[in-house]
Amino acid sequence: MPVLDAAALTLFALCWLMYAPFLKALGRRGGYINSDMTVVRRRWMLNMAARDNRFLDSQLIGHAINSASFFASSNLIVIAAAAGVLFGGDTAFRSMERLAGVAPIPHWLFQVKLGLVVVVLARGFLDFIWALRQMNYCLAVIGAAPPHDAEPRLRDAYGDAAAQVLNPSLSAFNTGVRGYYFALAAAAWLAGPAPFALVSVGAVTLLVLRQSASGSARGIRTLRLVLDELGPVERQTSPDPTEAGEGR
Numbered sequence: 722m723p724v725l726d727a728a729a730l731t732l733f734a735l736c737w738l739m740y741a742p743f744l745k746a747l748g749r750r751g752g753y754i755n756s757d758m759t760v761v762r763r764r765w766m767l768n769m770a771a772r773d774n775r776f777l778d779s780q781l782i783g784h785a786i787n788s789a790s791f792f793a794s795s796n797l798i799v800i801a802a803a804a805g806v807l808f809g810g811d812t813a814f815r816s817m818e819r820l821a822g823v824a825p826i827p828h829w830l831f832q833v834k835l836g837l838v839v840v841v842l843a844r845g846f847l848d849f850i851w852a853l854r855q856m857n858y859c860l861a862v863i864g865a866a867p868p869h870d871a872e873p874r875l876r877d878a879y880g881d882a883a884a885q886v887l888n889p890s891l892s893a894f895n896t897g898v899r900g901y902y903f904a905l906a907a908a909a910w911l912a913g914p915a916p917f918a919l920v921s922v923g924a925v926t927l928l929v930l931r932q933s934a935s936g937s938a939r940g941i942r943t944l945r946l947v948l949d950e951l952g953p954v955e956r957q958t959s960p961d962p963t964e965a966g967e968g969r
Contacts, residue, residue: 722830723830723914724916725828726914727730728918729918729921729955731770733903733910736906736924737903740928741896742927744932745863747933752931752936754932754934754938755892755895757941759888760948760949761944761945762891763881764886765778765884765887766881766884767880768886769866769883770867770877771864775863778863779813779864782856782860782863785890785891789849789852789853789897790853790873792898793850793853794847796897800842801884803835803839807832807836826940828868831911834910834911837907838907841869841900841903845897845904847903848896848900852890852891855886856891857888858890859886859887862882866879899928902928903921905924906920906924
């Protein structure tokens with residue numbers, strides 16, 4: 722493999738594989754969407770455990786399941802298309818050579834480049850599948866929640882445990898979506914090592930900026946501070962049995 726291509730591939734591997742640990746280390750101080758959202762989701766599960774009616778919570782998880790299913794299906798279609806070109810033989814290779822912006826390269830290097838795109842997309846597909854499985858676990862967790870008037874200590878412990886199921890599921894979904902950024906960077910390798918390196922660094926820069934400096938990041942950061950000031954979840958009780966749902 723040419724030196725420039727090998728260097729660009731090494732840079733991409735570092736960006737792709739080290740982004741999540743790097744962001745996790747930065748997020749320990751707060752101020753990043755991923756870290757702040759773990760606090761928001763924990764509060765959600767604590768509130769869920771304190772509610773009498775959990776229909777809304779199950780609906781929200783169902784919406785997340787539909788979104789993950791859509792992305793997983795779309796990802797599978799793109800993988801099939803890329804794999805079709807990868808295993809299409811000389812005919813597919815000659816067709817790609819005629820495309821504008823594709824650098825002339827040996828057939829074997831073309832297969833390596835396109836194979837990288839397939840690998841990145843496949844990794845994202847597996848993340849979506851794992852997210853779907855965990856979200857289904859979350860539905861069971863909501864369905865098995867104790868009565869809203871249970872002992873506060875046990876109810877809060879259940880909410881904490883539920884958050885430990887919910888947070889990894891949505892983190893896996895986020896990882897799958899992030900895979901599209903790196904798949905685009907991998908596809909830029911077809912245009913040459915310089916665009917490959919540039920788009921790889923650009924993808925990481927864009928992701929970090931959206932995590933820390935976007936409007937959503939600022940809003941979620943403020944929301945986390947508000948939740949921290951609210952303190953523990955108050956026990957929700959209703960003296961009127963009809964309000965508690967006992968007379969229905």
